[in-house]
Amino acid sequence: MPAVIEVQNLHKSYGDTVAVDDVSFTVEEGEIFGILGPNGAGKTTTVECVEGLRRPDRGEISVLGLDPRRDRAELTERLGVQLQDGELPDRLRVGEALALYSSFYRAPADWRALMDSLGLGSKSSTRYGKLSGGQKQRLSIALALIGNPRVAVLDELTTGLDPQARRDTWQLIEDVRSRGVTIVLVTHFMEEAERLCDRIALIDTGRVAVVDTPAGLTERVQIEQRIRFRPSVPFDDSLLTSLPDVTGVVHKGDVVMVTGNDNALNAVTSVLARNNVVARQLRVEQASLEDAFVALTGRQPETGQHPSQSRPTQN
Numbered sequence: 001m002p003a004v005i006e007v008q009n010l011h012k013s014y015g016d017t018v019a020v021d022d023v024s025f026t027v028e029e030g031e032i033f034g035i036l037g038p039n040g041a042g043k044t045t046t047v048e049c050v051e052g053l054r055r056p057d058r059g060e061i062s063v064l065g066l067d068p069r070r071d072r073a074e075l076t077e078r079l080g081v082q083l084q085d086g087e088l089p090d091r092l093r094v095g096e097a098l099a100l101y102s103s104f105y106r107a108p109a110d111w112r113a114l115m116d117s118l119g120l121g122s123k124s125s126t127r128y129g130k131l132s133g134g135q136k137q138r139l140s141i142a143l144a145l146i147g148n149p150r151v152a153v154l155d156e157l158t159t160g161l162d163p164q165a166r167r168d169t170w171q172l173i174e175d176v177r178s179r180g181v182t183i184v185l186v187t188h189f190m191e192e193a194e195r196l197c198d199r200i201a202l203i204d205t206g207r208v209a210v211v212d213t214p215a216g217l218t219e220r221v222q223i224e225q226r227i228r229f230r231p232s233v234p235f236d237d238s239l240l241t242s243l244p245d246v247t248g249v250v251h252k253g254d255v256v257m258v259t260g261n262d263n264a265l266n267a268v269t270s271v272l273a274r275n276n277v278v279a280r281q282l283r284v285e286q287a288s289l290e291d292a293f294v295a296l297t298g299r300q301p302e303t304g305q306h307p308s309q310s311r312p313t314q315n
């Protein structure tokens with residue numbers, strides 16, 4: 001697949017603050033490419049350089065074969081950028097905003113159809129200031145798509161949204177991608193990155209720690225399986241500690257927690273069954289993208305993350 005965005009050795013400082021300290025990555029056509037990292041990692045600065053809004057100190061950027069600074073007018077026609085909250089006047093009505101923005105482009109999308117497809121059809125004459133957070137977000141996505149862009153950059157897409165509005169927005173992004181738009185998604189939500197992105201660049205302190213698929217990122221970290229259950233009857237720990245796949249057994253009240261490798265679940269359940277112990281409320285915790293993030297950067301991600309995925313298992 002051809003590259004639509006190429007960033008090579010990007011550097012950008014603000015005075016003494018090094019915001020981007022050698023970032024390189026390639027975004028391929030049709031993918032949802034995530035830029036994931038904690039607050040202050042340099043994500044926004046990176047995408048603002050890609051959008052031509054900031055001048056890099058050093059490095060090369062090409063977007064659809066264009067130079068974001070030199071070819072800014074041309075790039076604006078092909079790259080959709082999401083507005084940040086507060087960039088529209090409160091009194092502007094939804095329909096007016098869409099009509100106005102569509103007039104900026106040579107070949108805009110049909111704004112009424114876009115408004116309907118984003119579920120804003122009934123809000124055409126509602127003023128921006130009266131919209132809910134989710135509706136404002138959908139309008140900002142509509143405005144990013146109004147020029148029929150081939151690439152859209154969405155920064156902090158679902159920050160501040162409730163879980164339902166967040167899920168609706170994710171569905172929307174998948175629909176946009178299925179129309180052939182390449183998407184760069186800046187986020188610090190693990191769940192969002194895991195759900196939407198084909199590949200993720202993990203950025204930490206201005207550097208790309210790793211670029212991989214969500215599954216690839218979790219595979220990179222050899223995280224043990226954690227198994228917890230309530231045994232139907234007491235049993236001798238040595239039943240489990242003697243298993244080669246098990247690395248630890250801990251009791252917390254009447255709950256037993258076992259750690260081990262990928263095979264531990266099979267080994268533990270078989271040995272318990274052979275000894276007539278029923279493992280009640282059995283749960284297995286798998287490595288999540290959040291675990292991978294912590295392991296790869298040595299830091300906790302920012303707020304809004306879900307804890308390690310916990311998947312109930314058949315008892």
Ligand SMILES: Nc1ncnc2c1ncn2[C@@H]1O[C@H](COP(=O)(O)OP(=O)(O)OP(=O)(O)O)[C@@H](O)[C@H]1O
Pocket residue numbers: 014017018019020037038039040041042043044045046188
């Ligand atoms: N206009 C600016 N002037 C001075 N420093 C800035 C400016 N913009 C960003 N910075 C600093 O550069 C660093 C990277 O910021 P940036 O906004 O790119 O990170 P980010 O990963 O997008 O963070 P967040 O998730 O909080 O938006 C931070 O230390 C930030 O304080």
